[in-house]
Amino acid sequence: MNRINEVIKEKDISVTKLAKLIGKSRTITSGYCNNARQPSLETLKKIADILEIDIRLLLTPSRNRIDTPIYIKSKGKSYKIIGELHFTDEIK
16 A cells, blocks of 8 residues: 555645656556555655655554554565665565
8 A cells, every 4th residue: 555646635736746756557546545555665666756745654554653663665575665665575
């Protein structure tokens, strides 16, 4: 789950504009926003940079819970994000 849709609404950015800024189609970006698909770590970082927000806040269900571990996939590997965005070993 991610909070991309919530954040773009707060920042008054459309899905179409975000798609252009990250270099993805509107359909793919809409999937990210609706949690139908999850962006790669690289794309998520790009989105966070564009939205000027800590990447953890895009992944966290609640702004008050950034201490909760979050699991993401990147290039076929699973990672656990903890605390200050430190990456642990690959999760089997």
